[in-house]
Amino acid sequence: MSIKFWRSLPFQTGFSIALGAVLLTLILSIAVYNQTIEKVVTDSNHRISQLISTIERSASIAAYLNNDELALDVTRGLVKNDIVTGVSLRSESGMRIISGSPFNFKEESILHFPLASPFMPDEKTGELFIKPNQQNIDAQAKQMGALLVFTLATHSLMITIFVIFLVQNRLTRHLTDLANTLHKIEPGSAERLQCPTLHRHDEIGLLVRDTNQLLTAVQNTLAGERRLREYTETLEKETRKEAERDPLTNLLNRRAGERAISRALDKADTNNTRCAIMLIDLDRFKPINDTYGHDAGDHTLVTISNRLTDALRKNDIVIRWGGDEFLILVQQGHDDLQISVIADKILATLSVNIDINTSIQESIGASIGISLYPDHGTDPSYLFDLADKAMYHIKRSGRNGYFIHTPSDTA
Template identity: 35%
Template sequence: MFSKWKDTLVLRVVASIIIYSFVLTLGATVFFYQNTYSREINRQTSRIDQLALTVENSAAIAAYLSNRELALEVLNGLVKNDIVDVAIITGEQGFEESIHQHDTAATAPPIHYELPSPFMQGELAGRLSITPNQQLIENSARNAAALHALILLAYAITIISLVASLIHSLLTKPLTNMKNAVMAAKPGYDKELTYIPQNPNNEIGQLVQNSNELLTSIHDTLQREKQLSRKIVSVERRYRLLFEQSGVGIALITQAGRIDLCNSTFAKFTARCDTRDRDDTTSITFAEMFVKQQEMTETLRSVSAGNKIISGDFKFRGHDQSQQHWFHCLFSLAMETNGQPLIEVVMYDISERAMREKQYRFEAEYDSLTMLYNRRATERRISAALDDAKTQGRQCALIVIDLDHFKPVNDKYGHDAGDIVLIESAKRLRESVRRGDIVCRWGGDEFLIVLRQGREDLKVEPAARAILDALTQPIDIGRSRSVSIGASLGVACTPEHGIEKSELLKKADDAMYLIKQNGRNGYCVSGQQPHYIER
């Protein structure tokens, strides 16, 4: 019962008024308290100044004449005031007389007043020092400030109560009656709200009139909804028969690229779409469900513009990045009954076929042991690199690499150790060159690298030395054993040594064999002297 009452408008309005008013009153009370306190302190200080001014002449005469009786009379007159704790008259000739109202030490600093000479203009007769009774002054200031604060608080409480009562009487109570009348009304019936007494023409009366108009509109809308619902049931039955029995995904896409209608198979497909970076999953377009969003957008635009059937294979953007989902999509233009064009899409899940094709391509182009390009794939890439170098007027280098002392490793430690050496050598080769360069396993223990010129001139010899440095480092083959191998490198560059692939491969191979036959573990650029690396 209380939980129902605490959510009512009356309680919330009254509570809000009380809370806000209490905060404001509290702030105003603190402000006026501080203000009254400060004014009272200042008033008492001014009283002391007036007292000093009153006795100034008498005190000056007493100080000038060193008259103790007159000084005591002046001081007694000062300390009779409760606000004065200590009064002292000092003369220029060493005269001093004081009176203490209390035996305890003063808690406030004294206030000093210069005493001008009563007989000699421009000279000083002495000084009057008055120490105020700070505790009495502060207590008086606090009492005055507290009294003002209490008066203000009582006044504020009275005003708050009056305002809350008026708001309840003029606003919240009529609104509560209005709410009860609205809740009692049943949409769909010819029943209107009655005007609240004394409020036929004000804002609440207008609210009643508008509510009646809204109820009438709701009644009419419900009647139309009933008619539409019968039509929707009929349409849904036909669409369900058309879509739900299909084993492929079928959907209608609007010109804006959004899904207008789809069958359950299509919904299952698209349920795998990764929408974690979106606040509203309904806002995603059809094209955004695919990795190549721009390509899909262009395809939909072509279908709309050309009124033709287009098909293609597209990669889906799924939650699980380890699994790839591919769909073969068939697009055609369809027209709605109102003349609005829609795009019909039929989707076939070809993920398994795409994965098999990808695996076949990988096996056809990569070496299964080192994961480098194999010889067949590299030959195509060499041709493409040489064509690019020729077109752009840049250099390109072919480095043929033959591992030294690899056969003894195989013979002594077995083929498993040899495989470890090949895998580690391939890794070091990849790390020794740039990302745009091509590294492949040419065959057996031979590798080939294609260096491409970047923004700067191609530096072949530093690259060859880096490769040799990497390959000559010991290789761990397991069981606390390591082996050291070397490599013989042959280098041929275009256009210096030719522009044809076969010519460059032969010159690089000949340069490599020159190193192999004369000491190994070095590199030789075709037509130049070989360089050997000491191990």
């Protein structure tokens, strides 16, 4: 899983900070701009007041004397200032002098200064009306406002870049690194997160330590589970083996043997090879069992089993078929299947004396019935049956010998 860039922590933090800075700058800029305009207007009015105070005496005298020349001198002088566009001087006795552009006296921006008599300060002799140069004030306000806003924006930008750099460098970068590293660690592996040196004693350090502890815990748990699974598998294998084997002789039991033969015959069919099924019945087992007891019988069976296994090749199958019956499947190797040779070999090994105890030896001997795959058939049960019949044929005709089923034989 890869994180989309616009969902990533570096982008999100950077974007949030930038957005906050922009909004804050915007709000501050509006406030600063308005304040600047207000201040410029106030300053301009203050300058006009100062201007008036310098001509106040002349204006008062002009109004007192209704002296047009002096009044014009005053108003023309005032209009020369670039912060004033229009001036009107009126006296109580009706003099009206206007300089500059005409204006409406009711306008809100018009400044009004009463003129007292030069000799009787309590007596009002006239009024001075000033129209401030709004264009000049606006231009000045805009210029100053723009400069302040530009300064503010520049500061904000620098601080924002610094904060973003700081956050990325101190926090986000490490979190991203840790997240990517952790993402690549396979559960149960011995890999661990590395703590950035600077963060050893802060929350990132804690996060790394705790994550590593969890990784260790997961590794231990997974290792434990693996051991348990291996143990269970071994146990199952043993159980299965026990179910397949005859506990006394450790040969395949009849049920497992039938399955093994089925598989072997399928394989022979695929490879186009021949097989022989030999059913072996011990000739003199019952007397030994009756005479010397079950332990002697068991010992005899184990000995026989070992001899059979030793006499045959590894890929041949030896099965304990019943009490004193064994079934063998001999597979064709590289050579032809030499049944008589094998049967003779088995008869020879089974007629060797068995030590019942330290003083007694007994010869067992066996009768072997043989059927051939695929010569006599392909169905295992049918072949077993034919071998059984051949074996009984031997039993009837004097024991200790073998007989290969012959198709013409109807016995």
